[in-house]
Amino acid sequence: MNRGLFPMLEINSARRRGVSLVETLIALLVLSIGILAVAAVPIMTTKLAVQSNKRELAVFIAVNELDALEADERETLNISRHEPSGYKGIFVKSSKNNGVGEVIVDWSGASGKSSLTMERQLSRHSDSTRGKELGK
Numbered sequence: 001m002n003r004g005l006f007p008m009l010e011i012n013s014a015r016r017r018g019v020s021l022v023e024t025l026i027a028l029l030v031l032s033i034g035i036l037a038v039a040a041v042p043i044m045t046t047k048l049a050v051q052s053n054k055r056e057l058a059v060f061i062a063v064n065e066l067d068a069l070e071a072d073e074r075e076t077l078n079i080s081r082h083e084p085s086g087y088k089g090i091f092v093k094s095s096k097n098n099g100v101g102e103v104i105v106d107w108s109g110a111s112g113k114s115s116l117t118m119e120r121q122l123s124r125h126s127d128s129t130r131g132k133e134l135g136k
Contacts, residue, residue, distance in 0.1 A: 101122045
């Protein structure tokens with residue numbers, strides 16, 4: 001009778017019926033990891049949506065602040081505010097110097113602290129058109 005190369009690894013055919021406990025536990029472990037991965041998708045999607053909304057709000061606030069800096073008559077201006085216009089957890093720092101406006105918006109969220117910086121050249125003639133309708 002030829003036992004092959006690895007006689008110690010051969011298993012009697014009577015013992016090969018059914019599934020062993022170790023195989024079952026491994027299959028359950030793989031299945032549970034898959035289920036957890038699928039369950040994490042909606043959580044991560046919600047987290048990313050909240051981050052996107054916060055960033056969109058920060059851009060909105062920054063553009064409004066740049067517009068306010070442009071409309072201000074002073075040449076140099078530095079303003080720092082916490083929670084402008086009732087937005088919770090947002091810190092805004094605005095500055096205007098040599099015709100350039102810069103706004104830094106800081107906020108904290110589920111992924112930690114984030115920051116957005118916007119800068120643009122401000123119009124020299126914006127103070128002459130302030131409060132006037134266009135075309136008149």
